[in-house]
Every structure is written in structure tokens, then in C-alpha cells.
Amino acid sequence: MQPSSIDKYRTYSDEMLLRLINQRDLLAYETLYDRHAQTVHNLLKRIVYDTATAEELLQETFWQVWQKAEQYAEKGAVAAWLNRIARNKALDQLRHDKARPRMTDDDIGALEQSPTYSYEGAEKTVEQRLQQQQVNQALENIPGEQRLCLELAYFEGMSQSQIAEYTSTPLGTIKTRMRIGMEKLERLLRASGYPE
């Protein structure tokens, strides 16, 4: 295939690529993978910790895209759809294993104190880098205890009652923290242009 073809595909939107994947277009599939695999892999590794499992789930996530591209409902961003598939697979794996080391109290303390993770040195597209900056900035403006609830739910797959037990905090407080944290995150992201 000529390089110009790949370049052309790189200009296509995610939605267009998915439509082409539906027609069994390999280049469209490869382009979508190149565009999103990094974020999906980061997410999977953050949830399952284990490198081999994360790689296996990365492949399974994109295999599902190949097999069931038509299930994308076009109600939201393709990236959100992909992240949802990946997260569900990772959390299913966690529930299946139930052996992954949980965060220690020290980890929780560090998470509450630290504004965000560091992203220096990572190779990303400009768009992804901007997106990460936006999310990081938004999270920096959310109180640590609210951010902790969101991250325990999103990355650890904990339910509200598990978070309450884990952090020795009343359930009602956890509910409120999660709700306010999410609404605040939404407001801040929207103010900065995300999510679309």
C-alpha cells in the first residue's frame, strides 16, 4: 500500500474509520489502532497492573472492535466507546482473578495529596497530550477525597459501598463525593472544551 493511502486514512475521523472497518477495511482498522492503542493500553495497565494481561486485553479490545464495529451507536465519541470496552474487559478480568494487589493506605494518601500523575517523556499525539492536560487540570481543581472516589471506582472497579468500607467513610459521604466530583469534573472539562 502506498504511504499516501495511510496518510489519507489518518485524516479520517474515528466515525469514518469505524464505517470503513464495518466494510472490512484493514487500513482503516490499523489507523484506528494506531490512534487509540496507546490510551487504551495505559488504561488497561492502570487497571490490571499486570503487563501480560494488559497486552492480552488490548488485543481483545481491538479484536472486539473488528468483530463488532457495527455496535458502535454513534451516540458519543469513538474513544469513549473504546475506553468503555477496554475498562469493562479489565474489570471483568479483575473480578475473575480477585488476586490483584490493592492499593495500600500509603498509596491512597499519596493519591489524595498528589495533584496528578506525571506524563513527561511519553510519546503521544498532540491531541492526546492536550486532552491529558485538560483532564489533569480539571482533576487538579477537584478536592483529593472526591478524586480518590472517582479513581477507586473507575480504575479499581469498586462499588460505592466498597469505597466506603475501604476508606472507612460513611456511605452517604461517598455517594456525595462521587456525585459532586463527577459533576465538577464534567463542568471543568466542558469549560475547557472536553468532552465533545
Next chain:
Amino acid sequence: MQENQTPYDNDPNHADQNHNRSSHPLNYEDVVELLPIFVLGALEPDEMLAVDSYINHHQGLAERLAQLEATTAQLAYIAPPLPLPGHVKTQLMQRVQADLIAQQPAPLSIPAIFPPRRRIVPSPGVVMPPAAPPRKPPTNWFSLVTRTLIGVGVAAAMLLLVIRIGQLSITTYRLNAELAELKAQNSQLHTVNQSLEQQLQDQNNQMAVFADKEIALKGTDVAPVALGQFYVVNHKGVLTVQDLPPLPKNQTYQVWLIPAEGPPLSVGFLEVTAAKMGSLMVTIPDAASNFANVGLSIEPIGGSLSPTMSNIVLLG
């Protein structure tokens, strides 16, 4: 809002109260309040089911749900970045290509040459003429034999036609399958090629750090897209090339160091892979220690005493 002060916290049974909320029917306000936790998947299983059921019956919440799901998806971007393993993509593309080939359609069925004869049914109100009485069979034997022969001939021709169409259908199917396979292979090669080129670029970058001298080689008219780099470290040289086609078995690429004065000196033979790339480490002879240029030429197998000028492919 003071998020630490909730109505539930002063009640020692708050957990039960919260949890039991799903035991009675949810109203709109309940669901709106629970949606942020629902999209995180953090409600209890019975609450998840109840909210899910409520949403399914109240399409007005779909937009709010989509907004919250989009927000939730953004959390993926705060996962710490890690190197992306290249072998996952390779394996995945192979899997997808195999699936693509397996999904090729079965051979086309041979279409009927003549459509089935339709029975004529009169429309309501249309009076059909009475059927003609059966004719008496002809008794002309010559005519009967002739018509039989013609019928046999037509049947044979039709049979041959059907066989030919069948052959063409099979050929078309086979060609389609081959085409799909070639496309898949092409895509795979493209992926491999990209990866190899990246590796080569990385190697070149690393070499450039340690090299005393670096010479860029450009393709001549014989191989206009070819590129090369020659790095010198002490008395050793490393040549890397790309986009250079493999040669027939009776030819070889010969590497030359060209002093400012004097004839070019051969320092080795370069092999090029199917991916059109190759590298060679050479020892720089004293006679060429102050060489001015590097060249690569196509020579007969075994090499030549001097480069064939019309066959120089890279020069720098």
C-alpha cells in the same frame, strides 16, 4: 455544597437506608442523582439494574447519560503512559487478516440461464379464450428427426455453456480469494516495513551519537529512492541502507571507499533483505583512511576490481 455533611451520615444505619432506596420504585430525581455513580459502575448491583431499567423507559435521560459517559471516559487519559508493545499490533493484524480471509464468500452459485416459466393467471375481469384442442402429432418423420437433432444440439450447447459459466464462477471466486489474501499480505508487509524502518532510524540515531564521522548516501538514477548512512568509528565503518531492492542471485552490491586521490577500494559486499534494507560493518583499510566518498554499486557475484560506473546505486 459541604459534601461531608449529608443527611445520611448522622444516621448509624445510613448504609442500609441508602441501599434500600432501590427496594422501592425510583423517581426521576432519584435517578438523576444516581446517574453519576451509575456511569462509574459504582452502584450496588440491584441499584444498577433499577437505574438501567428506569433509563430504558425514560428516553429523556439518554442525553444526560451520554454526557456523563463522555466525562467518565476522559478519566482514561489520566492513566500513566507506558510504552506500547509492538508485538500486540503484529499479532492482532495477523488475527484480523486470517479472519478476513476466512470470511471470503463461498463460490457463487450458477445462475439459471432461463428463469422459471411463469404460469399466466388472468386478471380479474379478463376473459381468457378457451384452451385450443390438442393438436394431432405430426407424422412427418423427416421433420421429427431434424427437430430431434436440433434439440440434442441445443441441449449440448447449453450444457457446455453451463459448464463454462461454472468454471468462470469458480475462477472468479479463486481470484477474489487470492486478491483478498494479497491485500492482507500487502497490509502486513506495510506494517512490518514501517516497524523495520523505525528500527533502522533508531539504530541510525544511536550510531550517529557515537560516530566520528557520518556520511549520508543518496540514490542515483539507478535507484533514486534508495538511502544510506555510513558511520565511522575509529577504523571501523557501518553502512546502513534502505529502499534498495534485493538483487538476482548472479549479482551483488559491492561497497567502495573512494579516496580523494587514487582508485576506489572495495571493502565488502552488502546483502539486502526482502524489506529492502541492509547493513554491513567494514574495516577501513589504511590506504583509504582518509577516504572522501562512499559508494555502492551492482556487480557480478564475486565482485569487481573497480566499480561499474553505470551501476552505482548509492553515493555520498
